[in-house]
Amino acid sequence: MRSSLCHGTCVEVELSLDLTSPTQLRELLRTHGFRIKKRLGQNFLVDRNVLDKIIEIADISNHDNILEIGPGVGTLTLSLAERGARIVAVEVDHTLIPILREVLDPYHNVTVVHSDILALDMPLFIRENFGDGTVKVVGNLPYYITSPVITKMIEARSCFERIVFMVQKEVADRLTSPPGTKEYGSMTVFVQFYLQVEVAAHVSRNVFFPPPDVSSAIVRMTPRSTPPVDVPSEKVFFDIVHCAFGQRRKTILNSLSNCPALSLSKDEAARILHEASVDASRRPETLSLEDFARIARCLDA
Known part of the structure; x- marks a missing residue:
């Protein structure tokens, strides 16, 4: 298989291996x-069609800096490299490193790093590998690491232009759900506060080897320049959110009045909810980001 690779000028790279072939x-x-x-x-x-879809959703060009999390055997990495982007691929499994180096050897625009992405000082890592340039992040994330990785990306969000992850459909639903749904929770509020997030495509389990037990989705996340709601203190806002969803079977009144981080009596919690125009009998999962923000503003007043 012959591939065209461009770095200002185009060169031909001869590839004898098709990683989209299970055989x-x-x-x-x-x-x-x-x-x-x-x-x-x-x-x-x-599946080459899904690879192309990820490239399209991430809007990859030969001018881009790409951080790839969990490259595996390098299937997506190859597709990124073919477009001439500058790629740093971080893989935690040391037994995959020899495979990645063999597969990616023809490409001089790819650096493979053996490390745990969660252990990295992300701003420092980005600066050392990409300088001051903006970075796009891509990755096919296993379920067990999805929330910690997204949290890591949010903490370093000023470094990133766009984040595109393949995740389990259940996770995608949780990230994008509106209030009033069973998937809506503290992670939803946290992510939507800092990122614009959307499900860009649904992906069948049959496009993986070996097939996982569940379907997946591609989510596109873009760091917000400012939060979508006005809060006096992010700490107070998220204290309220975490207390609410930590006791989601309770009413919002009981959640707030039983929250050690807030130290509110039931009467104080009732007064704040009244001032925020939030019915004290509502369940936390029915509250929007703006509802939580009004509570935070009244609590801080």
């Missing part, structure tokens, strides 16, 4: 004595 992928893994680790959620993408 060739199995042979590559066998050659390296690699065993798939279920505990790391290793399901490798083997």
